[in-house]
Amino acid sequence: MPAMPRFPAPLRQALATLLLAGAALVPHAAMARKPASLPMATCIxxxxxxxxxxGGEIQHNRLGPADFARIKAAGFDTVRLPVNWSSHSLATPPYTIDPAWFARVDQVVDGALHAGLKVILNSHNFEAINTDPVGAQPWFTAVWQQIADHYASRPRQTLWFEIENEPKDALDNANLVTTFAPALAAIRRHNPNRPVIIGGEKWSNVTSLATLNLPDDPQVWPTFHYYEPFAFTHQGATWVSPSPPQGRAYGTPADLARLPVDVQRIKAFAARTGKIPLMGETGAFESIPTDQRIAYYRSVFKTFRPLGVPICVWAYTNTFPFFDAHKGQWIPGLRGAISLPETSPKR
Structure with a gap:
């Protein structure tokens, strides 16, 4: 075997430097390939x-500055604000949003931003876009044009848009991107880099991730909702027909077996798209014993947070509450279940 050539010392030093530089670049390349996610910690x-x-919000439970200060003090960094725009806008051209409704939404959005919270502002319960995606597209697009223009001056780092909550029925993954394209274009006219969140079909169930495609836009982010098993999380819920019977405990062998399956669904989506989806909702209904609700939230966070999944719990004071508005206190144990301190002051 011939002897290896011996290079002059200066050349050997240069080669060594290049090799070290190449080795140093490897971790950065790996980081570049790491799936990205929205920059948020814990959301409610x-x-x-x-x-x-x-008719708008429940008048005896109006959100105000004390709520946002309380949420911030409890350790949350983001709030998701569901807004019904369709009931407060004209259903025919020019599809004008009621100015009084806009003013009320402003109070909540700006109050949360002033408290140091990030805000996910969505369209919620725009039923026409689900039942007739083609026919309702002009109305839906015009509403988003008004929202996007109205909030264009708010910081893009702290106010994000979610284009529609839980697509369902006739709005599915086959037509979703096409249906939302005009609204996204309207948003981008004055909000070129603001994060926009999109969820998939069938109420954005975790299974929707398998066929959810995203527009070619680096600031469009995926979301899904997690209420599995539904027979546990919605037991006693009056708006579900038939309502799952009460008394069902969490943590059965089937419950635990499902978690790794859903983890793989998220990993597969991240590998396909390069983006980690936001869990925009998860929760357990208020009729469920608190210790069982605690067990559920703890399991969800323990399972999905290590994947880098941002999680937004449902909800602050209603139906799946973390805060007991009647007692004026956070429900004991729930914040600890999602890795927040249990010691923030009462307000």
């Missing part, structure tokens, strides 16, 4: 406030 939904149809 402001559910059943501004998403109410016809």
């Amino acid at each position: 939904n402001l559910g059943n406030h501004l998403d109410m149809a016809h």
Whole structure:
């Protein structure tokens, strides 16, 4: 075997430097390939406030500055604000949003931003886009044009848009991107880099990720909702027909076997798209014993947070509450279940 050539010392030093530089670049290349996610920590939904149809929010439970200060002090960094726009806009051209409704949404959005919270502002319960995606597209697009223009001056780092909550029925993954394309273009006119969140078909169930495609836009982010097993999380829920019977405990062998399957669904989506989806909703209904609700939230966070999944729990004060508005206190144990301190002051 011939002897290896011996290079001059200066050349050997240069080669060594190049090799070290190449080795140093490897971790950065690996980081570049790492799936990305929205920059948020722990989020809570402001559910059943501004998403109410016809007549707006519940008047005895109006969101105000004290709520946002309390949420921030509890350790949350983001709120998701569901808003019903269709009930507060004209259903025919020019599809104008009621100025009084806009003013009320402003109070909530700006109050949360002033408290140091990030805000996910969505369209919620726009039923026409689900039942007739083609026919309702002009209305839906015009509403988003108004929202996007109205909030264009708010910081893109802290106010994000979610184009529609839980697509379902006639709005599915086959037509979703096409249906939303005009609204996204309207948003991008004055919000070129603002994050926009899109969920998939069938109420954005975790299974929807398998066929969810995203527009060619680096600031469009995926989301899904997680209420599995439904027979546990929605037991006693009056709006579900038939309502799952009460008394079902969490943590059965089937419950535990499902978790790794859903983990693989998220990993597969991240590998396919390069993006980690936001869990925009998860929760257990208020009729379920608190210790069981704690067990559920703890399991969800323990399972999905290590994947880098941002999680937004449902909800602040209503139906799946973390805060007991009647007692004026956080429900003991729930914040600890999602890795927040249990010691923030009462307000």
